[in-house]
Amino acid sequence: MNDEDLHAHHDDTRWAFGTGFTDPLHGMDQAVPDGVDAEALADCCLALADDALVCAQRLAEWCTRAPELEEELALANIGLDLLGQARLLYARTGRADGTGRGEDAYAYFRDAADFRNVRLAELPGGDFAFTIVRLLVLSTWRLALCEALTSAPDPVLAAVAAKSVKELAYHRRYAAEWTVRLGDGTPESRRRVEAALDSIGPWLPELLTDRTPAQLGAAPAVVAHRTWSALTEALEAAGLDRTWEDLHDPAPRAAVAGSGRDGDHTEHLAPLLTELQSVARAHPSATW
Template sequence: MAFDDAYGALTDHADDARWAYGTGFTDPLAGVPADLPDGVDRADLAAYCLMLGDDALIMSHRLQQWVTRAPELEDELAIANIGLDLLGQARLLLTRAGTAEGAGRDEDDLAYRREAHEFRNVRLAERDDADFAQLMARLLVFTTWRLALFDRLSGSRDPMLAAIAAKGVKELTYHRDYAAQWVVRIGDGTPLSHARMAAAISGVLPLAGELFQAHEVELRLAGVAVDPAVIRGEFDAVLAEVLTAATLEPAELPEVPATGRDGEHTAALTEILAEMQELARAVPGGAW
């Protein structure tokens, strides 16, 4: 189905009960082979897609909570669009996870019908932010890491993961630049804003070490997944450049063991899921 404009795609929803997501748009994965690469374990590929999909899903939800709270209307739109981009990534990755798993679960099952201990997102994605400086600091760390990861993942042996990553690189480039501009603007601003951003960076770094701890699933999927340790140098270089421009001190990331990847989360994730899954659990099998 083709439309001349996005409005037409949104309003003609006869082919999809979940019309609010939009229908009629070109499938970004059309023509991409869906078969699993030779020698790849189904469970491992499903677990890896869940990791990346859950990161995007939970971070997207946190960003949506900032709509109406941003300092300017333009920033509310920017944050909403970043959240929608991540939601789109989550949908593709959770769909791929369900296909790889082969148990009949789709993106809705994986998003709305799992408990907190079944989620595999990093803890960085689930943290709440007390102010805009904290949000931008966390977004900078998250997008700098994810962009470097997706850039390498675009060469994955799994054509589906490679296509999802290639699409995501374009989106994440904007996400990272947006966050970086705000970190510089706040850091290199007034004494008060500088102090706020310095505190925000210090507060988010303890959660960043987990991003580079390779999980056993990632190591078993050599050639399909990306060992996060290999992107640490790029991450450090970008973060240092942004912090220098923001007149902030260079930061050291503490080494911490992976936790979220193994289903160990903070109470914040339980609160997020209670809100996000409320309707789906109240109306099992419902479509909207």
């Protein structure tokens, strides 16, 4: 099975995940293979799906607010890519955890404490520079994860990861190009990028020590190395006199102790979910 199989069962190729079906993995063999820890698989898929959903919701906040129409469309499309990844991963979670729940149950009918996304994803959007630097960090890290998971022992997860790699490579390139433009631009744009780096730095350890996908082939040390290398290259290209190591020293790290993977979130997640889930919860019997 490969990422092309994800499209093979849907005739309308204009849409990334097809149309006219309720299960994004419809037609695929969804049995958990022998030898694969179903609980570990469910935990991994749920965490990565939550990351994607929350990131997509934050990017959606830029609709009508981006500095240019072209950037508004770019951010919206990146958000749609992430939403598609979340759909696939939630569908896989429902089979792996044995509940058979659909994607809507995970997205709309869980409270903040039940979400397992990294906390960097849920922070308020801030200015455009913050959004770009956060996108650079999250897409670089998620790309490293998905590259490792293309060899996962679960063929469905491996196929989802392979499809996601193509999308995430674009997300990272887009964010890196904007980081260079802002960092090597005016004094004000550079100041804003540096402020974004300072804000994001303390949240980096949560990403780079994440062991949730480890049993599926994404060793934290390998993911961290790939992430550091790519982020360092972006900072150097932007002419920023910073290293990522400078941005997560022990002092600020202690201020953000805990992990979203354990359900320990900031006060910003609940309001975001309230907005995301309001219509579905008002009409729980509807199909979205």
